[in-house]
Amino acid sequence: MRVVCAPDKLRGSLDAAQAAAALAAGVRAAGGTAVEHPLADGGEGSRATVQAALGGTLAQVDTVDALGRPMTAPVGLLDGGDAVIEAAETIGWEALATAGPDVLRASSAGLAPPLLAAVERGARRIVVFLGGTATMDGGTGLLAALGAELLDEAGNRLRGCGADLARIHTIDLAPARRRLSGVELLAAADVASPLFGPEGAAHVFGPQKGADPETVGLLDDGLRRLAPLLPGAATAEGAGAAGGLGAALIALGAELVAGAGLIRQLTRFEERLLTADLCLTAEGKVDAGSDAGKTTRGVVDACAAATVPCVVLGGTLSPGADLLYGRGATAVLPIGPGPRDLDTALRQAAADLTRTAYAVCRLAGAGVAAHPTRG
């Protein structure tokens, strides 16, 4: 039995490669052949997951984090001319974790040096994984850092950050576009949120980035004001990804795609299914989330299309997880051995994945359906 092990990360516990290895250990213990194929949804871990599959080299680029503090960030250079950059590896959550929430001040400017480094190194296409950033600046920090001219009504130049959104009056994108000319831009979102509005970046992701209700209102107003200045971004699905960074990239000519699908495509996941008898996927919390980037949902869909049985394992199954059956999941199962607290669950996830993968493979291979009903 050949089993593709294609999990996302289990947030707070295992990255996708570790999760795949844990599943594979269970598959092998059950006598199956395991194929480790870690996945991601365009959010944190996406670049590393793609490079684990495709290799390439890594350049370290001097830049700043979301609060302007010096750091180096990785740029992945794949064979064939693609560069892969993960926003969270430059302007990610961690800046907030160590500096306290300051979402109005956070800026996406730090993403400019990695992008420019990829251009300098001859990338023909740059894939930017959105998601997991500390920012809510609509990508204005990035635009300014790339040379775009952001002016307030009085003609003062703005550097671009959440607080600046309320003041931006005009943006001249031409200088930024020039610096990226000749390069194809692909932005991969892990969410489908629009730039503003009740489902937009500020309302949906502001609170987890430290914004209180008043700040959420300010940021949403600002992103709404920004929208007409970013061609193509006003209503695009995913424009609100990474605090509106998606919108800025669209304005720079990027095609915005769902991260999960792109990563399946880049890593040739569907090819793997051609020789699979079973697919195991996993994530920390399984739900039926409408997020465009959901890895699990995409795996279920791909398996359904390929008529490969697919078992979804989760640290937590939310009530909506059962909706995955409607998309063709063969089984949706939890991994935890019983009542316990979340910390314990996070610590034991690898062993739980292995144990559950073992049970699933034994059951799948038991041949229950292989003979007609005996009665």
Add this chain to the structure above:
Amino acid sequence: MRVVCAPDKLRGSLDAAQAAAALAAGVRAAGGTAVEHPLADGGEGSRATVQAALGGTLAQVDTVDALGRPMTAPVGLLDGGDAVIEAAETIGWEALATAGPDVLRASSAGLAPPLLAAVERGARRIVVFLGGTATMDGGTGLLAALGAELLDEAGNRLRGCGADLARIHTIDLAPARRRLSGVELLAAADVASPLFGPEGAAHVFGPQKGADPETVGLLDDGLRRLAPLLPGAATAEGAGAAGGLGAALIALGAELVAGAGLIRQLTRFEERLLTADLCLTAEGKVDAGSDAGKTTRGVVDACAAATVPCVVLGGTLSPGADLLYGRGATAVLPIGPGPRDLDTALRQAAADLTRTAYAVCRLAGAGVAAHPTRG
């Protein structure tokens, strides 16, 4: 796909019939044919489980609980001449729960009226399910209530209770035996504990019946003194069941058997497996317990013998649960959807069983093993 649903109770949450119904709901939702076959291990719930399968009538008998308070207790009368009595339904835990722990005073005397009622109603065989009692009197209360003469060294008559054990000098069993003559006695234990010693009734079950370490020592000494007065009981496996009630029944001529096996036999479980494609069993906490009466282990063994794939579901999987694989279990899986507290788990067990049974049946029926590896 025909699926036998054969769980034990999930203690504190569902009785075995409720658990079987919850499993069956999942099986049917997955398109399978469910056969509900609740089981028990000789402990609490055993009489009701047997009568759910075999029917018969119920007599209500006036008696007393383990602390001497008046109550009525059920005696099951099966077609064919068997009577079924559950010790826990007369002298069970509940007496302690409402009166506070008083294990030295607790007596098995209350079991005599149900036994005698079964004899009066013409039972040719009486099955007594041990386990779950509040007593630790070595069955001396029952013996005295049946007419046996228990004397201390000075010739004073004793009524029989945990505290009396230290004083019993002689027992004349003949009057008690006479009252049960012509009736076959079968005692079904849910544990394999001997009467006394480190693995005996007092040390293993005394603490959960309210005995402090000093009382445990007193009771163990008393049961050790009692052993030579109860022919056949000194070293018998299961003699320590129900606070030593097993030993007294052996002395009265009972055959002592493992409850789980007896209940499988009485309910014709093995016949059910002949037409089964899959068996689901479940219990609250799955471990590899060496208890003779373990339902789950017996189901796994029976399925292995019948070459029916068997999936064990548990509210909690203890680390030893994996040892069931060595006995032939196809899969051992948890039912809880994620980290949570025990109370929540107990409340949601039925829905969890249904959801997991559904997933298991879909996976078992997915035909993963039905075709050769595609690669």
